[in-house]
Amino acid sequence: MDLSAVSPALYSLLGAVFNLSHPGHFIHWHWINLSVANVIVIGLMIVTFIAAILIPFPKHKTEQGEAHD
Amino acid sequence: MTEVPSKTAGNPEDAGMWTAKIRSRVVDALPPDRLLPDRQPAYVASWIYVFGVVTIAALVLIIATGCILAIFGPQWWHTNSFGHFINSMHLWSVEVFFFAMIVHLWGKFFMAAWRGHRQLTWILGIVTFLGSIVTAFTGYLSQTNFDSQWIGTQAKDGINATGGGAFFNVLNFGQMLMWHITLMPIIVCVLTALHVLLVRRKGVVPPFPTAAELAEASAATTEVAP
Numbered sequence: 343m344d345l346s347a348v349s350p351a352l353y354s355l356l357g358a359v360f361n362l363s364h365p366g367h368f369i370h371w372h373w374i375n376l377s378v379a380n381v382i383v384i385g386l387m388i389v390t391f392i393a394a395i396l397i398p399f400p401k402h403k404t405e406q407g408e409a410h411d
Numbered sequence: 412m413t414e415v416p417s418k419t420a421g422n423p424e425d426a427g428m429w430t431a432k433i434r435s436r437v438v439d440a441l442p443p444d445r446l447l448p449d450r451q452p453a454y455v456a457s458w459i460y461v462f463g464v465v466t467i468a469a470l471v472l473i474i475a476t477g478c479i480l481a482i483f484g485p486q487w488w489h490t491n492s493f494g495h496f497i498n499s500m501h502l503w504s505v506e507v508f509f510f511a512m513i514v515h516l517w518g519k520f521f522m523a524a525w526r527g528h529r530q531l532t533w534i535l536g537i538v539t540f541l542g543s544i545v546t547a548f549t550g551y552l553s554q555t556n557f558d559s560q561w562i563g564t565q566a567k568d569g570i571n572a573t574g575g576g577a578f579f580n581v582l583n584f585g586q587m588l589m590w591h592i593t594l595m596p597i598i599v600c601v602l603t604a605l606h607v608l609l610v611r612r613k614g615v616v617p618p619f620p621t622a623a624e625l626a627e628a629s630a631a632t633t634e635v636a637p
Contacts, residue, residue: 391514394458
């Protein structure tokens with residue numbers, strides 16, 4: 343069933359957020375060849391890593407020197 | 412008073428039996444309070460320490476959704492809307508699994524988590540990571556769509572160049588599916604379980620000492636030295 347003919351609004355709602363109907367984009371530099379999608383994931387991992395170190399962890403008021411699981 | 416678990420199960424004359432010896436060694440290596448502790452050291456209260464358990468949570472979801480996919484098969488996950496949902500859950504759990512595992516790996520690398528006789532824990536983590544890559548690769552080959560055909564035809568030349576193609580044929584769907592749903596999940600789950608048991612046995616690696624702590628330790632050594 344072609345959803346675009348039945349309901350264009352529903353079709354666009356259920357479609358991907360980004361238009362994926364084209365060849366993927368790649369970053370090419372010398373021997374390095376990475377898809378933009380992978381570069382975004384690697385960037386997010388680096389941001390998460392830095393945030394995990396910098397953002398303070400919520401602590402309970404417990405005995406000195408120990409924390410709950 | 413806390414009751415200590417019996418290592419000989421009652422009869423002293425049974426202490427020489429192989430069952431009692433194994434039980435004794437297991438309880439000595441992993442006493443119940445260390446296997447499942449109620450509290451962790453204060454330094455564990457940091458976000459960087461949560462990514463190991465996030466990885467395990469994603470693995471549980473991968474196994475659960477993988478079991479559902481295995482029950483109903485490719486025709487179901489390609490044609491049924493709930494099948495699409497479970498198939499997507501399986502894929503996105505893998506994305507979270509690798510994402511969390513890489514952040515966990517970076518965290519452990521930069522705190523030199525192999526310190527304090529934890530080398531085997533580190534090595535097992537690395538081997539589990541490599542095993543996970545093989546599992547994911549055979550999974551992408553088992554999608555039964557154009558993407559898996561493309562990956563298979565691209566990968567065969569690389570695998571054949573290593574000589575591995577003689578027994579690991581990426582164009583053989585049945586072989587790749589068997590590796591993906593039986594062999595590799597068992598290997599990854601066993602390695603993960605051993606990794607966690609070693610973490611429980613050796614304890615979570617502490618952070619590097621601060622400059623003040625190093626200076627204090629150095630001063631103490633100087634005082635003791637003649």
